Amino acid sequence: MANAVARPRGINGLVARSAAVFAPRARNLQGLLFCLPLIFLFIAFVVYPLYFEVTQALDRYTYEVLFADPIYVQTIVNTLTYVGVAVNVKLILALLLSGILQSDSRSVRFLSAIFLLPWAIPVLPGILSIRWMLSSQWGIMNLIMEDIGVGTVHWLASRWMAIGALITFHIWKYLPFWTVIFLAARRGIPRELYEAAAIDGAGPFQNFRFITFPMLKGIYLICSLLSMVFTLGDFTNVWLLTGGAPGDSTHVLATLAYRYTFLMGKIDWGVGVFATALPVTLLFIFILIKKIK
Amino acid sequence: MGQTRRDFLKTTSAAGAGALSGALGFPMVSRAQGRKLVVWWNRGYYKEEDEAMIKIAQDFQKAKNVEVDISFTIQEDLLKKIIAAIQARRVPDVAFCFYNDWEVMPNYAWQDKLAETTDVITELKPRYNEKFVQVAYCYNNVAKKRAYYGVPIEAQIMHIHYWRDLLKEVGMADDPDKIPLKWDEYWDYWKKAQDALRKKDPAKYGKLYGIGMTESTRGSDTIYNFEMALLSFGGQLLDQDGKVIADQPKNREAIVKTLHWFADLYNSGYVPPDAINWSDGDNNANFHSKSIVMTPNPSLSIPAHHFFNAPDNYFFKMATVEWPDNPGGGKASYMVAVKTILVPKDAKAPDLGKEFIRFVLEPNRFAQYIKGANGRWFPAFNDVAKDPFFAKGQVGKGGPVDYHIPLATKLYLERNVKVFDHWKSPANSQVYAENIWGKAMARTNVDKWAADKAADEAIGRMKTIFTQWR
Numbered sequence: 211m212a213n214a215v216a217r218p219r220g221i222n223g224l225v226a227r228s229a230a231v232f233a234p235r236a237r238n239l240q241g242l243l244f245c246l247p248l249i250f251l252f253i254a255f256v257v258y259p260l261y262f263e264v265t266q267a268l269d270r271y272t273y274e275v276l277f278a279d280p281i282y283v284q285t286i287v288n289t290l291t292y293v294g295v296a297v298n299v300k301l302i303l304a305l306l307l308s309g310i311l312q313s314d315s316r317s318v319r320f321l322s323a324i325f326l327l328p329w330a331i332p333v334l335p336g337i338l339s340i341r342w343m344l345s346s347q348w349g350i351m352n353l354i355m356e357d358i359g360v361g362t363v364h365w366l367a368s369r370w371m372a373i374g375a376l377i378t379f380h381i382w383k384y385l386p387f388w389t390v391i392f393l394a395a396r397r398g399i400p401r402e403l404y405e406a407a408a409i410d411g412a413g414p415f416q417n418f419r420f421i422t423f424p425m426l427k428g429i430y431l432i433c434s435l436l437s438m439v440f441t442l443g444d445f446t447n448v449w450l451l452t453g454g455a456p457g458d459s460t461h462v463l464a465t466l467a468y469r470y471t472f473l474m475g476k477i478d479w480g481v482g483v484f485a486t487a488l489p490v491t492l493l494f495i496f497i498l499i500k501k502i503k
Numbered sequence: 504m505g506q507t508r509r510d511f512l513k514t515t516s517a518a519g520a521g522a523l524s525g526a527l528g529f530p531m532v533s534r535a536q537g538r539k540l541v542v543w544w545n546r547g548y549y550k551e552e553d554e555a556m557i558k559i560a561q562d563f564q565k566a567k568n569v570e571v572d573i574s575f576t577i578q579e580d581l582l583k584k585i586i587a588a589i590q591a592r593r594v595p596d597v598a599f600c601f602y603n604d605w606e607v608m609p610n611y612a613w614q615d616k617l618a619e620t621t622d623v624i625t626e627l628k629p630r631y632n633e634k635f636v637q638v639a640y641c642y643n644n645v646a647k648k649r650a651y652y653g654v655p656i657e658a659q660i661m662h663i664h665y666w667r668d669l670l671k672e673v674g675m676a677d678d679p680d681k682i683p684l685k686w687d688e689y690w691d692y693w694k695k696a697q698d699a700l701r702k703k704d705p706a707k708y709g710k711l712y713g714i715g716m717t718e719s720t721r722g723s724d725t726i727y728n729f730e731m732a733l734l735s736f737g738g739q740l741l742d743q744d745g746k747v748i749a750d751q752p753k754n755r756e757a758i759v760k761t762l763h764w765f766a767d768l769y770n771s772g773y774v775p776p777d778a779i780n781w782s783d784g785d786n787n788a789n790f791h792s793k794s795i796v797m798t799p800n801p802s803l804s805i806p807a808h809h810f811f812n813a814p815d816n817y818f819f820k821m822a823t824v825e826w827p828d829n830p831g832g833g834k835a836s837y838m839v840a841v842k843t844i845l846v847p848k849d850a851k852a853p854d855l856g857k858e859f860i861r862f863v864l865e866p867n868r869f870a871q872y873i874k875g876a877n878g879r880w881f882p883a884f885n886d887v888a889k890d891p892f893f894a895k896g897q898v899g900k901g902g903p904v905d906y907h908i909p910l911a912t913k914l915y916l917e918r919n920v921k922v923f924d925h926w927k928s929p930a931n932s933q934v935y936a937e938n939i940w941g942k943a944m945a946r947t948n949v950d951k952w953a954a955d956k957a958a959d960e961a962i963g964r965m966k967t968i969f970t971q972w973r
Contacts, residue, residue: 278967279961281942346776347710349792364776454782457945458720458938472583472935474723475610477590 267485272478276486285461286311286486288373288440292462294378297437304385305430308392309418329386330377337450340379341366368458372452376460380447388433395429396422430502442487463487504926514639529950538569540855541595543584546575548804549811551875556863559872567612569855578602585845589616594847596856603653604638604843605723609929611847612641613972618846619643619855623860624651627884630866631655635883638841638922641786642745653843654860657873657880660839661731661826661933662907665693666788670822673699674942679822679906686735689827690714694773696796713773715789716881717946718765720941723893726905726923727801727838729761730939734836734921735829736760740934740965745927747969749962758962765956766947779948799826799839804905807877810897818902820877823910836919841883860871878908888912930972939964 266272276282311322328336343349344365352362366372403421412420423430445464448454454461454469461469463483471480542560547553551573574582577889581600588594589611600607609896611617619963624636639653667677675696676682683689697713717724733740738757741748748754768774775789786798787805798805806823826835844863846856863869870887875879878896882888893912896905925932939961946957 275971278971279937280964281937311915347712367776367779452780453721453782455719455721456949457779457942459945459949472586473606474933475586475588475606476933 227503254392263329263481263485263488265445266478266481267488269478269482272482276479276482281458281461282466282483284459285466285483286405287462288460289462289487292376292380292444293438293441296377297434297441299377300381300385301388301430301434301437303381304388304433305392305426306387307385308396309422311389311393312396326386326390328382329384331383333383333446334450337379337447340375350485366452367456369456372456372460376448379451380441380444384437388437391429391433393425395426399425432498432501435494435501436477439491439494439498442491518958527629529794530673538567538852538855539889540569540571540597540852540930541600541850542571542573542597542859543600544573544575544597545594545601546577547580547876547881548807549875549876549877554744555872555875561861562868563879566862567855567858571859582606589847589849592849594849595860596850596852597844597846599656599842599844603845604655604841605923605925606932607642608639608653608843608845609925609927609932611845613644613929615643615645616848617652618653618848618856619850620654620845620857620860621651623654623857626861627654630884630886632883632885632888634920635839635841635922637795638926639843642755653845654864655841655843655883656864657882657965658839658874658915659750659880660801660837660869660911660920661727661801662803662823662914663729663797663799663826664821664823664907664910666790666793666820667822669700669796670696671781671791673703675699677822679824682824684825684828686827686830690768693797694771697773701798701964705739711794711796712775714768715778715786715795716765716768716774717737717773717778717781717783717786717799718944719779719781719943720938720945721780722785722800722940722941723873724783724786724799725938725941725944726935728799728946730838730923731767731826731835732764733757733762734838735826736764736866737829737831741924741927741931745924745931747962747966749965752849755958758958759865759955762943762947762957764955765944769944771938772893779945801838802880803878803907803911807879810877811902814901817897818904821900824909825914836921837914837966838923839915839920840923842880878911881911888916928969928972930969932969934965937964937968 260297281316307325311325343351346352346362346364346367349365351365354362355363364371365375399422403415403425407417443464444462445468448460448462448465449468452460454465458469463486467480467483470476470483518594537649540563544556547556556559556575556871557573560571563569564571578601581598582602585594585598585600585603586608588598589607598607608617610840620639624631624639628636633657635658638655639651640649641652652799665682670677673696675692683692693713695713697711700708700711717728720723736757738749738754738761740747740754743747749758769778786795786800787808789795790798790800791808792803803823806817806821809821826837828834844860846853846860850856864884865870866884866886869882869884870890873882873887874890874892881893882890892908896908898905916934923934923935942964943957943961946952947954952960
């Protein structure tokens with residue numbers, strides 16, 4: 211046979227065969243030792259927390275307690291609303307805006323730079339500014355409302371107004387980022403497709419329907435999933451803007467878990483709240499990985 | 504030159520041996536250095552407080568020949584730190600946090616995670632103001648008995664602060680003795696002040712409110728406000744044994760009246776709309792900026808701020824006054840929170856920790872510490888409370904009369920005071936931590952529920968929580 215190699219026989223053959231068998235193992239051991247720090251970090255910061263969360267989350271009593279708390283149920287509704295509305299409105303707007311910003315004109319380029327500013331502003335001053343703007347007593351929004359005759363609006367003093375403010379802030383803050391992503395994706399669509407469509411007499415809407423959207427739908431789905439995962443775990447924006455008020459009616463899962471864990475000392479309940487979101491997050495990540503592959 | 508396998512194994516063996524000697528050897532060296540005491544202390548509001556405690560720690564270190572590792576942390580962070588430490592069983596020997604009495608002690612005494620302090624309390628009992636000491640008498644659900652699981656040291660009570668100069672500006676009596684104390688007249692007085700000020704100068708006072716009443720779920724001030732008003736309306740939530748009696752007809756009626764009163768007040772237009780979102784610092788901030796005429800506050804932090812930053816305000820432009828008499832007559836009863844030191848059960852040196860507490864609480868030494876807080880707290884010990892500072896306040900340090908500290912002292916010593924009920928059951932800690940009365944206020948103020956419906960939801964929730972703790 212062409213591939214057949216004559217093997218040495220006797221003691222020399224045995225040594226050679228042993229070396230062939232053990233050398234890769236020794237190299238594997240060396241590699242393993244080099245990887246140990248990383249493995250240790252992975253176990254300490256991924257496996258153990260996950261194990262801790264899953265074991266805590268398996269306690270049925272935790273869920274009995276959580277479902278007996280009306281705030282928990284309200285929080286699930288809030289989270290679904292926040293994630294569902296904020297992410298979808300933001301991404302639809304981002305998709306549309308990316309089309310406008312694709313223009314090569316100077317004015318649009320200048321506007322793009324301005325448009326990116328909210329993303330560049332750190333979260334803390336951004337939210338504090340919005341809180342001051344929405345203050346019932348002193349906020350600029352109410353000064354404007356009063357000037358145009360609408361009267362005082364208690365922006366953060368009612369559940370749905372406060373959640374509306376949260377969603378608005380989220381869109382304002384993160385819209386530029388996703389617009390830039392879609393803009394980059396649009397630039398990757400071959401121009402020849404549009405030229406061919408133009409020869410066939412396609413207008414802007416047909417271009418969008420038959421070329422742009424089909425070419426972007428994969429990345430749109432990935433962006434949606436990524437944004438949902440980020441938003442599902444959002445703590446900072448909600449905590450800084452409403453802190454769950456008024457009347458604990460604007461909590462999302464992350465802030466409620468914080469409230470249970472650190473304000474009430476109920477770590478198991480806090481973990482239970484996070485565990486509520488875990489299957490959804492894992493599902494999103496699973497779809498995401500499949501999609502990327 | 505490439506590294507050979509032998510070199511590599513030599514290097515990793517040496518590193519492993521080094522790490523092992525570090526892990527095993529160094530603690531032994533450390534243990535040989537002698538006794539060490541780890542103290543976590545709530546950072547004070549004023550540097551004098553912290554300086555006094557550092558001096559005490561240094562004196563203890565010298566007197567007992569021990570190493571004292573004392574650290575100061577702000578209350579919100581310290582609460583989280585203590586909870587995490589007890590869960591992880593890596594605790595200090597002494598922990599003093601302003602939230603201990605409400606959120607830590609009842610819960611962890613129940614779980615048998617705190618050292619019993621009955622020995623310390625027994626020694627200190629002759630010095631204690633009896634009204635305060637029961638706050639540490641908690642139930643241990645493992646030992647199935649009540650005992651002392653903390654050492655109470657200082658108290659805070661409800662006060663009402665107001666701007667005298669705002670009242671004066673519209674010709675209203677501003678002397679604390681002239682403020683009407685009958686229930687309706689009292690609250691109407693501040694409403695009248697708002698109306699008069701807005702009328703006098705709409706541009707300046709158009710956004711000013713008469714009553715800075717916190718009605719949110721974010722503020723512990725709400726709990727004080729609710730419980731004070733509930734006492735005024737003659738209601739009780741728990742009996743002496745810690746059983747829920749909020750659903751008894753008399754108490755339910757008082758709760759409904761209380762919630763109704765808060766809802767009316769909020770919707771009257773005399774309370775800032777954002778008061779349902781306020782955290783504990785927001786009424787202070789609104790008072791400092793003179794956007795409210797008065798505010799109830801359960802410590803003297805507001806006047807103390809002005810004492811340091813604007814003594815003229817402290818002595819001449821503002822004053823502190825009592826909570827009004829009960830609607831049905833009689834002087835108000837006052838809710839008191841008593842701040843407490845703990846020794847966790849897993850502490851490495853619990854006895855040394857108790858020794859440190861005894862050392863801190865020796866009369867002269869403790870008086871120095873508590874006076875460093877400039878009247879923010881009232882001592883839990885009768886001998887320290889006799890210090891002239893608590894009767895006269897800051898007199899002579901910028902003005903002839905102190906309208907704040909002596910009034911607070913009068914409330915502690917002459918009025919009927921009631922310690923918050925956390926000590927009776929950890930379930931009640933949870934009731935407060937959930938701020939269910941703030942939630943009930945939100946039901947009436949935001950969701951526009953009737954007061955009786957909101958009361959029933961809150962009572963139901965309270966009973967559920969108590970059931971979960973059995």
